[in-house]
Amino acid sequence: MTRYILRRLLQAIPLLFVISLVLFFLMQNMGDPIATMGGRNVTRSADRERLKRQLGLDKPIIVQYLYWLAGNDWAKADLDGDGIAETPGTRRGVLRGDFGLSLVNKKPVTQVIWERLPNTLLLMLTAEAMILIFALLIGIYSALKQYSTFDNIITTITFLFYSMPVFFFALVTMYIFAVNFKKWGLPYLPTVGMFEPTAGKTPLQVAWHMVLPTATLSFGFIAGYSRYIRSAMLEAMGQDYVRTAKAKGLPKPEIVYIHALKNAALPIVTIIALDLPFLLGGAIVTERIFGWPGMGRLFLDHVSRGDTPVVMGILMMIAVAVVIFQLIADILYAWLDPRIRYT
Amino acid sequence: MNRRQVILDLKDLRTRFHIAEGTVYAVNGVSLTLHECETIAIVGESGCGKSVTMLSVMGLIPVPPGEIVSGQAFYRGRDLLALSEAEMEHIRGKELAMVFQDPMTALNPVLTIGRQISEPLRVHLNMDHATAQQRVIELLEQVGIPDPKNRMNDYPHQFSGGMRQRAMLAMALACAPSVLIADEPTTALDVTIQAQIIELVTRLRDALCMAVIWITHDLGVVAGLAERVIVMYAGLVVEEASVDELYDDPRHPYTLALLAALPRIDRRRDRRLKSIPGAPPNLLVMPHGCPFAPRCEFVFDRCRAETPPLLPVAIEHRARCWYDVVNGKPFE
Numbered sequence: 001m002t003r004y005i006l007r008r009l010l011q012a013i014p015l016l017f018v019i020s021l022v023l024f025f026l027m028q029n030m031g032d033p034i035a036t037m038g039g040r041n042v043t044r045s046a047d048r049e050r051l052k053r054q055l056g057l058d059k060p061i062i063v064q065y066l067y068w069l070a071g072n073d074w075a076k077a078d079l080d081g082d083g084i085a086e087t088p089g090t091r092r093g094v095l096r097g098d099f100g101l102s103l104v105n106k107k108p109v110t111q112v113i114w115e116r117l118p119n120t121l122l123l124m125l126t127a128e129a130m131i132l133i134f135a136l137l138i139g140i141y142s143a144l145k146q147y148s149t150f151d152n153i154i155t156t157i158t159f160l161f162y163s164m165p166v167f168f169f170a171l172v173t174m175y176i177f178a179v180n181f182k183k184w185g186l187p188y189l190p191t192v193g194m195f196e197p198t199a200g201k202t203p204l205q206v207a208w209h210m211v212l213p214t215a216t217l218s219f220g221f222i223a224g225y226s227r228y229i230r231s232a233m234l235e236a237m238g239q240d241y242v243r244t245a246k247a248k249g250l251p252k253p254e255i256v257y258i259h260a261l262k263n264a265a266l267p268i269v270t271i272i273a274l275d276l277p278f279l280l281g282g283a284i285v286t287e288r289i290f291g292w293p294g295m296g297r298l299f300l301d302h303v304s305r306g307d308t309p310v311v312m313g314i315l316m317m318i319a320v321a322v323v324i325f326q327l328i329a330d331i332l333y334a335w336l337d338p339r340i341r342y343t
Numbered sequence: 344m345n346r347r348q349v350i351l352d353l354k355d356l357r358t359r360f361h362i363a364e365g366t367v368y369a370v371n372g373v374s375l376t377l378h379e380c381e382t383i384a385i386v387g388e389s390g391c392g393k394s395v396t397m398l399s400v401m402g403l404i405p406v407p408p409g410e411i412v413s414g415q416a417f418y419r420g421r422d423l424l425a426l427s428e429a430e431m432e433h434i435r436g437k438e439l440a441m442v443f444q445d446p447m448t449a450l451n452p453v454l455t456i457g458r459q460i461s462e463p464l465r466v467h468l469n470m471d472h473a474t475a476q477q478r479v480i481e482l483l484e485q486v487g488i489p490d491p492k493n494r495m496n497d498y499p500h501q502f503s504g505g506m507r508q509r510a511m512l513a514m515a516l517a518c519a520p521s522v523l524i525a526d527e528p529t530t531a532l533d534v535t536i537q538a539q540i541i542e543l544v545t546r547l548r549d550a551l552c553m554a555v556i557w558i559t560h561d562l563g564v565v566a567g568l569a570e571r572v573i574v575m576y577a578g579l580v581v582e583e584a585s586v587d588e589l590y591d592d593p594r595h596p597y598t599l600a601l602l603a604a605l606p607r608i609d610r611r612r613d614r615r616l617k618s619i620p621g622a623p624p625n626l627l628v629m630p631h632g633c634p635f636a637p638r639c640e641f642v643f644d645r646c647r648a649e650t651p652p653l654l655p656v657a658i659e660h661r662a663r664c665w666y667d668v669v670n671g672k673p674f675e
Contacts, residue, residue: 240448243403247443248463248514249436252428262453337453338498 001334004342005327012323019319020094023312024065031306033057033103050081055103068100068312069093094316100309104302109313112298117280119194120287120294124279126210127217132272134222139229144256146234154226161223170216170289177212192291213290217283221275228271232264239263265336273329277321281314347378350554351400351439351522356414356424358392358399358578361407365627369395371578373414374653377522382548382555384569384586386562386601390623392578393558394444397524399424401441402431418522437467440515444527446507450499456483456510457495463517482513486543505536512543519551526558541568562605566590574598577624577634580653584660594662594669596639633665641666643673 034043034051043051052058056067056077067075072089079087092098099109138158142151161169174191181188189212190196195205236242237260245259280295287296295314302310334340358370370392377383385393398404400416400423416423418438423431435441440463443449451459460482461475470478476495483491486509499507508528515523525544529537545568548555557569565572565586572589574582574597582595593599603617621638624630633639636646645665653663654674667674 240443240445241451244443244449244511244514245451245462246403247401247435247441248466249432249434250462250466251432254462254466259451259454263451338455339452339500 001331001342005331008327008330015323016316016319020069020312020316021065023315024068024308025061027306027308027311028061030303030308030311033306033308036305053078053083054081067091067093068309070095071098094312099313102302102310103307104305104310109309112310113295113313113317116293116295116298119292120280120296122206123210123213123217123287123292123294124283127214127221128276128279130214130218131221131225134218135225135229138222138226140233140256140261142226143230143233143237155230158223158227161219162227164220166216166220166283166285167289169219170212170286173212173215174289194293213286213292216286216290225268225271229264229268232267233260236260236264262336266333269329269332269336273325273332277318277325280321281318347381349376350379350419351375351377351556352415352417353396353400354415354417356396356399356416357412358395358404358409359412360409367626368629369578369626370399371630373575373578373580375573375580375583377554377556379521379554380548380552381571382557382569383571383573384557384559384565385573385575386559386565387575388560388623390626391575392626393575394526395578396575397441397526397556397558401435401439401524402426402428403435403441433467436463436515436520437518438520439522439524440518440520441524441526442508442511442515442528445531446499446504446511446528447531449511450507452499455496455498456502460495460510460514460517463514467518478517479513482517483510485516485547486510486513487539488513504532505539508532508536508540509543512540512547516547516551516553520553522554522556523548524556524558527560528557529564530559530561537564544568562601574601577626577630579630579634579650579663581635581664582662583653584657588657588660592657592660592669594656594660595635595664596641596666596668597635598662599668600638600640633663641668645673 033055034048034057037043037051049058056064056072059067067089068091071091071093073092075089076085077087077089078085091100101108102112105112138154142148142154145151177189178191179188190209191212194209195201199205237256239260241263242255242260245255250259281299283294284296284300286292287294288300291297299311299314302314330342334342353373353375356370356373360367360369373392373396375383375385385396387393395404399409399411399414402423404411411424414424418434423434423439426434450456457476457479460479461470461472464470464475464478479495480491483495488494488506488509494502499510502510508531511528523544528544529540532540541564544555544557547553555569557565559565569586571583571585573580574589574595576597582589582593582598584592584594589598590602593602597619600617600619604619606616619638624634624637630650632647632649633642633651636642639646643666649665651663651665653661656662665673
């Protein structure tokens with residue numbers, strides 16, 4: 001098993017190289033970082049040239065990629081922008097843990113990401129917990145009561161929710177629980193940010209502000225996962241070994257949660273493991289609508305200003321997470337299903 | 344005459360399935376009795392209702408689409424069909440145990456053999472983990488699994504087909520049930536393994552004084568195993584007799600045809616086996632008249648009009664037919 005994990009990790013290295021190369025080249029088409037540097041004023045062309053040289057953007061893309069990857073402390077950089085590279089470079093490159101400085105605010109990329117990651121993780125892990133709890137409850141229950149009134153209603157609702165766009169759901173919940181509740185004099189939910197500036201960042205404030213974004217993030221996944229769990233459970237409950245378990249006189253919970261669910265868990269683990277890494281990237285739409293200072297908004301802000309170092313940092317983090325979660329899923333398979341063995 | 348006590352008494356069982364195409368009349372009034380330590384065989388072709396009959400008794404028919412329309416199944420005087428699900432849980436696996444046809448799918452692939460065998464011990468006998476483990480080893484030894492101490496930690500895919508069926512047997516026998524229902528337990532196995540399993544069941548039956556209901560479509564298997572044979576067709580019992588009587592003196596045309604279709608070592612090799620013409624009845628329509636009439640070589644008017652009752656034709660021998668095959672003429 002250890003050998004298998006090591007081999008998988010080694011295999012991931014060339015994969016991550018290719019991913020980073022493709023992403024870096026694609027980023028060159030995402031906009032001009034210099035165009036927005038002057039704020040509202042148009043940047044003069046002389047300044048543009050100077051800035052390009054100072055930031056090293058005048059170099060060929062492949063050289064820029066090389067500097068990003070391996071640093072430029074072995075080359076000379078043109079820090080004053082006079083066209084002569086005389087200062088030794090200071091970047092150490094991604095391979096040595098240096099993701100560079102943001103082109104927008106000159107802060108280290110790692111710091112920029114670290115400022116936002118906890119906010120996103122808080123929101124996303126809460127949402128994921130909600131998703132799993134409700135999807136399992138709904139999925140298992142409606143599988144056990146197939147074609148009952150509850151099952152029919154829930155199947156219809158999940159179908160509706162699954163096909164509803166996120167922004168629409170967000171706006172509807174805002175309209176009901178914020179706008180109208182306020183109008184009716186009921187306690188209403190906040191729609192923007194993590195806390196009231198006047199109340200300060202207390203846990204209660206943050207929790208209160210999380211209600212709507214969490215609900216918005218969860219509803220589509222709950223709908224999708226519960227349908228998936230329902231069909232996996234239905235399949236497992238129809239198997240011969242469930243009949244055997246019943247013939248042994250086992251109580252129903254043991255049949256459902258051990259004999260059937262352990263078999264149904266395999267396909268469920270697959271989709272969850274594939275979805276989890278993308279939680280790190282935040283939810284662009286949801287964070288935007290609810291003004292949540294997370295990774296999704298960070299990504300959107302920086303990608304629109306052509307900030308290659310920050311965008312690359314976020315994307316590579318997600319790429320590494322995908323590789324790791326895939327590996328975790330494969331290890332979970334072997335643990336759940338003894339027929340799967342890795343060598 | 345049978346002087347042993349009746350342990351299972353099935354009265355006029357009717358089971359139907361409501362599916363999209365209509366209603367399947369799977370079991371249409373089956374009555375049978377089973378005595379203590381007795382082995383009976385239920386014989387019939389696929390879809391004749393033999394499995395559904397016993398699954399109904401065990402309460403293992405999925406409802407819906409299944410429905411037990413009427414009937415009683417008295418086990419030691421208690422009607423199993425009237426019991427609640429919770430009450431049945433105490434009987435299933437403890438008093439009545441069942442072994443299924445396909446040991447490849449009937450065992451849970453993600454739980455160890457040991458765990459699956461210990462489950463009835465834990466649930467019915469309240470054994471603690473250590474005692475149950477010890478008992479599992481004994482049980483596996485009893486059914487002839489070598490090195491049970493280590494093999495109990497194996498998963499079903501590490502067992503061969505025959506070993507899985509042995510493990511299924513160990514599981515069924517765990518709580519020393521009074522009745523063992525074996526639903527074609529040897530059909531999925533090759534012939535040598537089949538013989539071993541039959542031998543094993545016979546040995547364990549004699550050792551534990553257990554009543555056995557052996558469901559099969561293979562009349563050849565029945566001979567060395569059962570005391571009485573019940574032949575089913577289209578959800579009805581068509582003939583019931585002791586094994587010897589059934590082979591020597593079959594009275595129902597269907598039984599005659601089944602026996603004629605059986606290869607026999609004492610017959611001439613160049614003789615062709617006789618197959619039964621026609622196809623098994625469509626159970627989507629309630630049979631009108633004798634269900635075997637369309638395929639019967641002795642058929643006459645009355646057969647198509649009225650369903651014959653199960654009539655005594657000899658001592659301890661009953662057949663459901665209007666025609667007297669011995670004298671070659673219809674009954675009066």
